[in-house]
Amino acid sequence: MSDFRISRRGFVHGASALGAAGLLGSTSNRALAAGVTIGIVYVGPRDDFGWNQAHSMAIKALKALPGIKAVEEENVAETDACAKAMESMVNLDGANIVLGTSFGYFTPFMVDLAKKYPKVEFRHAAPLWDASKHPKNLGSYFGYLNQAHYVDGVAAGLSTKSNKLGFVAAKPISSVLSNINSFLLGARKVNPNATVQVIFTGDWSLPVREAEATNALVDAGCDVITCHVDGPKVVIETAEKRGVKTCGHNASQAPLAPKGFITGAEYKWETIYKIYADKLAKGEPLPNMLAGGYDTDMVMNTPFGAGATEEARKAGAAAIADLKAKKPIYTGMLKDNKGKLVIDKSYDNYDPYLDQMNYLLEGVVGSIT
């Protein structure tokens, strides 16, 4: 990256646009104008109201900045197809960095490509990169969405009447469990009587079963429903039809529930992608691991909707302020819902112990097996 030539016009243009937006430090502006091409590959449609949409919104925001070109490809399966898509981004579009947003893209596809194209940076949206095993031009990034689910919980705990919250979850893996537990802790913080009832559907995208699970939770008396599935559209719409409130996941689902939407947990990939673009433009090395939560502006909550009570809005805003100040979510003593002590002290929000989560806390009705 030594051959950046910057015209004065380009520099002024970039500097003023970015300076006005106040998004990045002034040192970065001139280099950004020189041009960075970002390639990004999605596993599903870009407008799925979920995971893919969250990434695509970030890319859209990035594209608006001068000097940044983005090439996107959607509906790319976790097979050889993703390697082909990424390779063509490198060879035909001259991508400086390729972002893979689906879990299964990493091994072997992105690992092999990173070895084959050592001058191109590859980054993958799940914490899989290992310094001892993987090339240096490969890396991982992700957001601690559980912090935003905690805020959801706080707002939900003050918006429920039945004190029963429902959670439609795909699979009992640690990131899902962490979202459920954080949602509970948020609700319990403001409403000690709140419980969270979980239904696992068994897979990431099963619209009919997600609708069934939502109906079952409403029938069981839950009056706030949230979820962790790939596309929360069906869950939010079904709950809205049944007249209960909802909290979102991954991207904004506010338009789907004009009456009952409280708030939602959203990724802010924009922050991460801007760091990459900025460093690339300056020719600085990219971090191999980049992750964070509210304190580094990598997650956010959807603006409060009609379902949020006045108290919920206030408490939600306070919870966000706490998280920005790195106040821990998991503080002992906490038992799991089988009675075993699992949180014996106060854990930092990024403590690796919490990444290993394999339990549901007391107050969650549900089982991981």
Next chain:
Amino acid sequence: MSDSLLATVFVAILGGALRVSTPFMFVALGECLTEKSGRVNLGLEGTLVMGAMSAYAVSYHSGSPWLGVLAAGCAGAALGSIHGFVCKLPRVNDIAFGIAMMLLGTGLAFFFGKAYIQPTAPRLDSISLGAWTGNAKLTSALQIHPLLLIGIVVAIIMYWAFANTRWGLLVRMSGDSAASARAMGVSVDLVRFLATAAGGFLAGVGGAFLSLYYPGSWNQGLSSGQGLMAVALVIFARWNPLRCVAAAFLFGATGAIGPALQSVGVTQGYYFFNAAPYILTLLIMVGSAGSKNASRDAPGELSITK
């Protein structure tokens, strides 16, 4: 489990059966008609998805969900016609071509459906049959959609028509013995073409139910294999339209067991309960496969039984 919990589970299963079974029913009835005429159409999964997409798109543009249902049926009939036309050409294997049609249908639906993932289309309304009970859970479980009733009526008409009408006889004859049908001067190809197109129409309408009523939105994972499962249900129902309806209900009801049990706190083993429909189907198939009736019911001209 206390009585009230049992009641909750029962109501949830009933509600599940009423909500989930309709697409299975329509696809199964469509396939039943096609197979009765002696042809297999494995492409109905694609037809279902295509129907769901067309219904949503037409409902969005026209503002009328029922127009969407009609459009879904027409899209299904079009796909069925392609299958019907190509399969009458010499040396075409209907199973292989059906799989191609399945991929074509889903591919087309994803391609044209891209623009309709975000917008919200007008949906179909339901009829409330449970208001008299005064019980909120029962009321919500007994929300049913007119398409469900239409499906049952279609099944009854098909059952009656197969046994009592000349058209029914022609379909059955083409399916059981093409040679006899030809001897009578019947164009077997035409009968099969029409039966496949009509079967496609029904499957398309099933898709409309998915996107316009339950779960009621268009996205690419909408069907997740329901069309394929419904084709299998036809064999399970032994080519009898009434049994197709029963099989669809059974499948919908067992599918609701998993979420219903978790909602009342029976949370262990949900993977097992989620697999219940498939396990049950397998068990009944194994149980009934031994009987002589099973093989007698199969249309004689089917490429899978011949």
